[in-house]
Structure formats: C-alpha cells, structure tokens
Amino acid sequence: MPDADAELDAAQAEVTGAAVTVHHNGTTYHLPSPLDYPVDVVFAESDFEAVRIVLGEDQWQEYRKAKPTIRDFQEFNEKINEATGN
Template sequence: MTTAAAKKAVVRAAEVAATDTEPSFVSVEYKGKTYQIAVGDDAPIEVLEAESDFDAVKAILGPEQWADFRSTKQTVGDYKNLSTLIFEAMGEDNAGN
C-alpha cells in the first residue's frame, strides 16, 4: 500500500464516520494482542503528514501501542502483516506491502 492509499483510507473512514458523534475505533488483533485503531476524523493528524506507510502505521498505532508492538521482537514480516490488517480495518481494500 502506498502512503497515498493510507491517507485515502483515513479520509474514507472519516466519511463513513461523519454521522457518528462517538469516537470511531476498530480493533485489530495480531499475535494475541489487540490494537485499538482510531479511524475517520478520530485518526491522528500525523497519518496525513506521514511520508511513508511505515510512518503512517506508527502514527495510527500511537506511541504506546507502537512500543508494545516493538517490545515483542517483531520481524519485518510481522510489521507487514499487522499493517495489512490495520489498513483493511480502516477500509482500504487493496492493502499490500
């Protein structure tokens, strides 16, 4: 997935969530851990500023969840799998690294 596609996923999720007054979150489970992902207008602004998919995923997860993910000695393959799950959960149907 390109960074532009990641940004489109955030915008698309924002359009879907536009009628909600509650914060919009989805849960992504990977290797026994559950990550809470803010979507739509509740996604962090850093996602739009990201210059790479890697930076976008870090912004989406936020510092605490990113540190938690990293603390378990994940591999590049793990990052790719998690990022695919994240972008799919945000509504990006062609997620791929």
C-alpha cells in the same frame, strides 16, 4: 481478497466515528476511526511512520517489544488497512 464483513465494519466505524480493533499475534490494538486519525498521518513518509502515528506511542512500543520482522509488519499493516477500509 478483502473480507466483506471487515469492509462493512470499517465503513460503519468511519461513519459513526467508532474505534477500530485489530488483533495481531495475541495482542489487541485499538485505533481511532480513520477520520479521527491525527492529521500528522497525512504527512507520514512511510508505512512505519503512519502506523506509529495511528497506534500512538504506547501501542507502538508494545508492538515493538515483540521484535517484529518486516514480514510481520506487512501482515500487521494489512490488518490495519483492512480493518479501517484503507
């Protein structure tokens, strides 16, 4: 079930252009406001590719260092979607 506070934060970030912060497995990731995503995200053919584009290469490599599983990626992707209102 969506978190009302998270939805409000996501909406405010989109309106103001503020960066979004996502905490996952002890690491903090910084994402641009959804309207400031690189346009390449529109052409992503998978969730993996979209998350990689949104995170940027440095943060994506940091995430990959933890040797995540598919289940972990699904949880991480859900957190990103919730935090950005997608």
